[in-house]
Every structure is written in C-alpha cells, then in structure tokens.
Amino acid sequence: MIALKVNGISRQFNGDPKMPLLWYLRDELGLTGSKFGCGEALCGTCTVHLGGEAVRSCVTSVADAAGREVTTIEGLDSDGNHPVQRAWRAENVPQCGYCQAGQIMQAAALLQANPDPSDEEIIEGMEGNICRCGTYQRIHAAVRTAAKEV
Amino acid sequence: MAQIINVSRRDMLKAAGASGALVLGAHLAPRAMFGEAQAAGASAAPNFFVSIDGSGAVTLTCSRSEMGQGVRTGMPMIIADEMEADWNRVKIWQAPGDPAKYDPPGKDAQNTDGSRSTRHGFDAMREMGASARYVLEQAAAKKWGVGAAEVYAKDHRVYHSGSGKSLGFGQLAGAAADIKVPTGDAKPKLKHPSEWKYIGKDMPVVDNFDITTGGASFGADVSIPGMKIAVVARSPVYRGKVKSFDATEALKVQGVEQVVEIPALADDKGAEFRALGGVAVVGSNTWSVMQGREKLKIDWDLGPHVAHDSSTYDDALRASAKKGGLKIRDRGDVDLAMKAASKVVEAEYFVPYFIHTPMEPPVAVVDASRTPVKVIAATQSPNQARHYVAEALGMDKKDVECEVTLLGGGFGRKSKADFICEAAIVSKEIGAPVRMQWTREDEIRNGFYHAACAQHLSAGLDADGKVTAWKQSGAWPSIVGLWNPVAKNGFGIEFGLGLVDLPYNSVPNIRIENGAEDIMIRVGWYRSVNNIQHAYAMNCFANELATAAGRDPLEMLLELIGDADNMDLAKDGVEKYWNYGDSIADWPIMPNRLSNALRAVAEKSGYGKAMPKGHGLGLACHRSFQSYVATAVHAVVHDDGSLHIPRVDVAIDCGRYVNPEGIRKQIEGAVIYGNTVARHGKITTTKGAVDQSNFDDYPVTRISDAPLDVQVHIVEDFLHLRPCGVGEPGVPPFAPALVNAIFDATGKRIYQLPVGDQLKKI
Numbered sequence: 001m002i003a004l005k006v007n008g009i010s011r012q013f014n015g016d017p018k019m020p021l022l023w024y025l026r027d028e029l030g031l032t033g034s035k036f037g038c039g040e041a042l043c044g045t046c047t048v049h050l051g052g053e054a055v056r057s058c059v060t061s062v063a064d065a066a067g068r069e070v071t072t073i074e075g076l077d078s079d080g081n082h083p084v085q086r087a088w089r090a091e092n093v094p095q096c097g098y099c100q101a102g103q104i105m106q107a108a109a110l111l112q113a114n115p116d117p118s119d120e121e122i123i124e125g126m127e128g129n130i131c132r133c134g135t136y137q138r139i140h141a142a143v144r145t146a147a148k149e150v
Numbered sequence: 151m152a153q154i155i156n157v158s159r160r161d162m163l164k165a166a167g168a169s170g171a172l173v174l175g176a177h178l179a180p181r182a183m184f185g186e187a188q189a190a191g192a193s194a195a196p197n198f199f200v201s202i203d204g205s206g207a208v209t210l211t212c213s214r215s216e217m218g219q220g221v222r223t224g225m226p227m228i229i230a231d232e233m234e235a236d237w238n239r240v241k242i243w244q245a246p247g248d249p250a251k252y253d254p255p256g257k258d259a260q261n262t263d264g265s266r267s268t269r270h271g272f273d274a275m276r277e278m279g280a281s282a283r284y285v286l287e288q289a290a291a292k293k294w295g296v297g298a299a300e301v302y303a304k305d306h307r308v309y310h311s312g313s314g315k316s317l318g319f320g321q322l323a324g325a326a327a328d329i330k331v332p333t334g335d336a337k338p339k340l341k342h343p344s345e346w347k348y349i350g351k352d353m354p355v356v357d358n359f360d361i362t363t364g365g366a367s368f369g370a371d372v373s374i375p376g377m378k379i380a381v382v383a384r385s386p387v388y389r390g391k392v393k394s395f396d397a398t399e400a401l402k403v404q405g406v407e408q409v410v411e412i413p414a415l416a417d418d419k420g421a422e423f424r425a426l427g428g429v430a431v432v433g434s435n436t437w438s439v440m441q442g443r444e445k446l447k448i449d450w451d452l453g454p455h456v457a458h459d460s461s462t463y464d465d466a467l468r469a470s471a472k473k474g475g476l477k478i479r480d481r482g483d484v485d486l487a488m489k490a491a492s493k494v495v496e497a498e499y500f501v502p503y504f505i506h507t508p509m510e511p512p513v514a515v516v517d518a519s520r521t522p523v524k525v526i527a528a529t530q531s532p533n534q535a536r537h538y539v540a541e542a543l544g545m546d547k548k549d550v551e552c553e554v555t556l557l558g559g560g561f562g563r564k565s566k567a568d569f570i571c572e573a574a575i576v577s578k579e580i581g582a583p584v585r586m587q588w589t590r591e592d593e594i595r596n597g598f599y600h601a602a603c604a605q606h607l608s609a610g611l612d613a614d615g616k617v618t619a620w621k622q623s624g625a626w627p628s629i630v631g632l633w634n635p636v637a638k639n640g641f642g643i644e645f646g647l648g649l650v651d652l653p654y655n656s657v658p659n660i661r662i663e664n665g666a667e668d669i670m671i672r673v674g675w676y677r678s679v680n681n682i683q684h685a686y687a688m689n690c691f692a693n694e695l696a697t698a699a700g701r702d703p704l705e706m707l708l709e710l711i712g713d714a715d716n717m718d719l720a721k722d723g724v725e726k727y728w729n730y731g732d733s734i735a736d737w738p739i740m741p742n743r744l745s746n747a748l749r750a751v752a753e754k755s756g757y758g759k760a761m762p763k764g765h766g767l768g769l770a771c772h773r774s775f776q777s778y779v780a781t782a783v784h785a786v787v788h789d790d791g792s793l794h795i796p797r798v799d800v801a802i803d804c805g806r807y808v809n810p811e812g813i814r815k816q817i818e819g820a821v822i823y824g825n826t827v828a829r830h831g832k833i834t835t836t837k838g839a840v841d842q843s844n845f846d847d848y849p850v851t852r853i854s855d856a857p858l859d860v861q862v863h864i865v866e867d868f869l870h871l872r873p874c875g876v877g878e879p880g881v882p883p884f885a886p887a888l889v890n891a892i893f894d895a896t897g898k899r900i901y902q903l904p905v906g907d908q909l910k911k912i
Contacts, residue, residue: 015405015435016404023435023436026436027379027434027435027436031364032370032371033363034364035509036511037510037511037590038590038844039589039591040590040845040846042844042846043509043845072364073363073364074364074365076363080363088358088362089358092354092358092815094357094362095218095219095815096508096509096510096556096557096558096559096560097357097361097556098509098558098559099509099558100361100362101361101362101364122853123854127852127853127854128852129852130509130845130850131822132508132509132559132561132823132850133218133509133559133819133822134819134820134822134823134851134856135815135818135819136822136856136858137857137858137859137860138815139853140853
C-alpha cells in the first residue's frame, strides 16, 4: 500500500505501484484537470507539483510519490485565484484549453523557484510544455504578468 | 429562416410542457459544457437558441464544436447583442447533434470545419436574438397596455420610452412565453450595426475560469456509470487486417477485463470515417489497458499498402506533377505565351505528409448498451458521428444521440468519427459504456494525413519583366480516396483550396493542371488543407519571378494580383468552382481585397527598410475560406544556420467580424501552427508504416522556437461585406512568407518543407 497526499488529502493506493500518477489522479481519484498528451514526458500537459516541484505525472509512478505531497490544478488555489491563474485569465490565454492546466502548473513552479524570471528564463522554463493552438505569445505575457504578483 | 424560428418555437413549447419550464435535458458531462442556469419561475424560449427564466438568467445555445477557435464565445455574443442581454447574465449551453433544431442556416449540419461557423451562422444568430428581443418587448407592451413602438429592450430590461418605467427580462419571461414570433415581412427587425454593443468588440473566452482551474470538461474527462476504458491495437499499415491474435498475456494484466476484436472493414467499403478494425483491450483503468495492449500478440495481414515507402512515393508525386494531365483552369494560350517569352522560369515545390496532433488525442465515450445509443465525444461533427455509429451498429441514425464535449484541439482530425465508431462497436460487444482512448502514438501512426504534394511551376516573363504566362501543376493523394480508393486525381473541393483560384488575375495566360497518383494512406483534411501547399508554391514562385526579373517582390506580387473587384473563374474554363461551399454571388473572389491586405501588411511591417546582414523580410498573401490574409515574416538566419523570427505581421480582411480578440488569437495561433508546418512537420512511411510516433520524432513548435511577437492587423475596408472564415486562413501564408524571408536573408530558396535543418547546409 502506498500512502500519499493529494491536494492536502491523505490517500492510500493498493494498485500497481508502477501506475503513472496521471492515471491514478484521473481514473482512480477523478481529478481530470491533469491531462494526457503524450505519455512520454514530451508535452507537459500532465504537469503537477510533487513536493512543490513541477513533474510530468505521465512518467512519475505512484510509488515515486509515496509519502509525498501532490498538488494538481484543482488544488493550486482553493478559489482558483492563484496569481498565475489570474494572469492566464487577464491575458485571455486559452484557446482549446487542454494544455493550459499543465502550462499553469509549470509556470507556478517556475515562479516559485524564480520570482522574477527574464524573458529567456521564461522560455527555458516553459519549453517542455506544448500548446498546439499556439498560445505561446500569451503564455509568455501571462508569466510576466504573474511574476509581478507572486 | 423565419419559418424555422416558427417551427422551432412550436417544438420547444411542446418539449417544455404545460409548465412552460424549459427542459434542457439531463447531462452527464461536467460543468463547462452545460452551464444552464437553474430554471427559476416561468421561462420563455422563443427559439432553440435562447431561453430566459424567471430570475432573468439567459441561456444561449452554442451548436458548433469548441476546439479553441472561440465559437462558444463568438456565436452567443451575436445573439446576446441582438436581444440586448447582459453578457454577465448569460450562460452557454452546448447543443447535441440535431440539425433540424441546431443548424438553422441548414448549410452544414453542425459540422464545425471549413472556418464557416460565423459566416454561415451570423445572420441566423442575429435573428435568434432579435426574436427573443421581440417577445420580451411585446410582453412588456402588453403588460403596460401600450404600443410596441413605445417600448425598447436595453441591457436586460425593457423600457417604456414615455414614462421611463421598466421591467427586467426575468419579470417578462412568463408573459413572453406566450408571444408568437412573426414571420416573413413582419419578422423582428435586426439592429443597425451602429447599435451593436458586443459585435465587433473584444470579448474574453467564456470558459476561461473553468479552463484555468481544471474544471473544463474534454472528451477524456467524461465518466458515466459502469463505463469501461479501452485502447485498440491497430494495423501499422493502412487497412491491414488481423489474421489471428493471442490475448493470454494481456488478460493477465491487473485491471484488464476483456479483449475484443473489432472486425476489419470490408474490402468493398471505403474508409470514409469508419472504424478500420483491430484488437481492443478493455478494463477498469487506462494504464491497465495500455499495459495489456503491449502484451497482445497479433499476426497482421498488412495488405497492399505495405508497398508505400514515402521516399519513392515522393518521387512519383514529383514526376506526376511535372507531367500534369487533368486541365482544371485554362486562360489564354500558355504554350504560345511561353514560346514568346523572353525568359522562362521553372521550379518545383514539395510538401510532405503532416498529422494533426491536437493536444487531446481522439477520445469518445459511447453507451451502446441502451437505445437510443448515447455518444459523448470530442467531435467536430456530431451528426456525422451519429451517422457512422448507426451504420457500425446496424441501427437507424435517429436512435443515436450525440453530445459534444470541449475539444482539446481539432484541426480537422475530430471531424472524423472512426474513434467514436470503435467505442460504439466495443460498447455493443461488451454490453457496457466504453471510453475509447487513443494514445499519441495511435494518433500519429493511424491518422488521416495531410496530403503530401508536389507542384511544378513555370512562368514566362517578357522583356519588361512582366509575367505573361503561369503554368502550375500539382499532384497529391486525394481525400476522395476515403470514398473511392482507386481514385487517382483530386476533386473540385481540393482544386478550390487555393489552386484553381490562383489569384494572379493580371496574368493573361494561365493553365492549372492536376497530375494523377495512387492513394496509399488515409488522407484527410488538416487546418487549411491543400491551401498550405498551394499558397507556399505560388507565393514563393512569385518571389522567384521577381528575382528573375530584377524587380521588387512586393511590386511584382501587387502587379500579379491587380485590383479587380471580381475574378470570374468561369471565364477561364473552370467548371463548378467550389468556393468553400458558398454562393459566388455572396462571396466573390476579389483580388482587390488581397492586394489591399498585402499593402497593409507591407506598411505595418516596415517592408522596404534596410535590414542588417542575416535578416530578411518575406511577404506572402492568400485568399482562403473567403478571407484575405497577408503575412510578413522578419527572419534572422545566424551563421550556424539557426533561425529566429523576431516579428510577424499579419493583415486579415475577414469582412464583417464579431470578436476582434478572437481573431487576434486565431491569427497568433495560425502563425504558430504555420511555424510547425514550415519548420518541423514531416510524416514519412517505410513499408507502409508511419515512421514517427510521438513528439520526439514528430516535433512541433515549442515556445523556444515560436514567433512571440505577432502583430495582427484587422483590415476594415470591407467591413460592410459578409463575414468570412478566421480559424484556418492565417495558416497558408505563413510558410511562404518565412521561406521568402529566408531567401531575403540568405539568398537560399527552400523548395521542400519543412525547413528543418536545410539552413545548416548553407
């Protein structure tokens, strides 16, 4: 049995410890905010925080999260008003929206580690997250906007 | 239109029953899609697109699929404006597939593709809003016992102009339910454009809060009681079949419950949007069934398409393009003009296969254990989904319902119902609801590919450097192969995607041909479709001609296009020009609008200014989906061959528009999408199987190579004309503008997309 915390709630998991966290979150806990995009840590759509750092939940096993704190988009802020979420709305970033939870979780972790990133550091920090609608211009602007608040 | 409103109202009242309360149905999908207000008190529903309840909450219907193009914001804005609703009190309800109710223009059965929601639905949505305003105003006039001319709706209330008294929409809902909407000449009047409060103004995306908090519901987020999850092992080669399989090991995986064969589609049936067959692994969670699939042992009969190697196939396309054959446009006498030319220039341009890669791979939930069958899917085309699911199950289409979730990107992939049919077949087989989940590898290896295309061009120049003859011949595997696998030529729709309508109207002699080629893979439409290769070839070749003539590329392009306000292809022997399915009288080809957009982008981008070494500015323009788009790319090519794009300017003339913020976003996104087409996208095949599988070997644009400064200029000179498409037209001009910028920077021409590492070889 694996014990972990997800969005502040203690959880126990009895299934295959190799199961990627993404599928545990989505299929077992019904937390569907984290999305499946590639399964190979290539697109960032599944990004969550593990111990406060951004990880790709599609290649992070439940065993890797044992005894640790997982935060998903649903738990980033109780009112959905984390500075990054607010900035995303202020810049009207989303198109289809599918990748945006991963983008927001990545950006939140980036700003946690580096509250005042340069333009280049924003690009480096967000490079692992793909958006096929092409919202990168607004993502870049929104990270900059959020950086003024965190 | 008016009759439809009338009929709709009657049906709606029937559906609403004696209480007058609007029944919107029970929904299984989560909150983002079905935001109807809690019905409070009596409701009015003057048509299928508007309901107003006693609290004043207004629910507007969106009957088009949202895949990021902003349709759930844009279409309801039109209704809200005409009815004088307050946008803050509006909720959006996503319609299921039912064209009799939800396709009032009657043009495309809710199939959300072809960049046509606004251009087909603008008038209809205005009428829906106007009829709602009408019943509210009439109800107020009746209550006050005054003439209808004395009342007017404004900001969610109806006012009496004499006394200044007013009633809220909610207070009027009950009485408004009894008002009949007149038809014909008496039908409710539309606002004058000067009275619009939302149309033409910026509006953020209605689903922004749900999207940024993880509450938005996409296809894969739907769960229904008793639902199983399935993945399918499919033939690596198009239309290969299962000879035999062994599921012993797969069934040992914890969580795997069943393994079910999806029968191969019969040989005499075209692929269309049908399921092609395979072996489905069914279980309780996605991870288990993915693991189980790995353990399947399948012996495939790969079939004849195993002969499809893209390296040799590409050469065949080139040869076919050069040979030409089917004449599809013929103006003047090209052969004679070429002979008389003082210079003839020839070139060949090539575009490989691409695949869509929406961030959400195809996914659908189907419950075929009940009647009517329930489909809840990320689909662009719910009624085609109903059709193909019904066919797959041997049922009548009326016994299949389809609800539409948000789509995590579409780009044309999700207008095809194959993945939904797979879910239906497996659901029927196991007698339980199924969520059919595709992986990224499935999406890349078993998709509907954008057609590879070779184009051979030649042109004659006279002594003054004017183009006197233009000959263009293209060869590609046609989409028509989905219905007719032995077809070798394209068809009218493909010809009309920017080829037969070559906009260089000043050229006196034009011939356009199509070469024949076998179809070896499943080909389908992709954001902006064949316009990509056509715009690439013609814009780059025009640039080459400018160089050959020693002329400025902008001046040359403007001369080629000219300023006529109508280009009549019938005069050039074009039979049945498709015109994106629209009337040519309503949406003529207007070269002057293309020139106008080109001039605008040249000015905005500072075309003509001196550039440092290694910098270049490239232009391209193209009409597609009735819009006129001109793009200017500023590119920098460094000594090591690396490429940087500091700025892109795009001018778009899309006629009358609804949400300028939405247009800017679509163009910003089209630039990124175009950047993938121009620099990265390439699908190849070996022995019939697609070589690529995920984002490592099929790279797409990331933030690190994205143009981050994209300036969108909405051209308003033709604002009085009908709305045109926006979702797709931004894509085609990007690649040629970039390629022309690279030439300007380096003197190197790129004759084959993607650019990839071709600049490293300079």
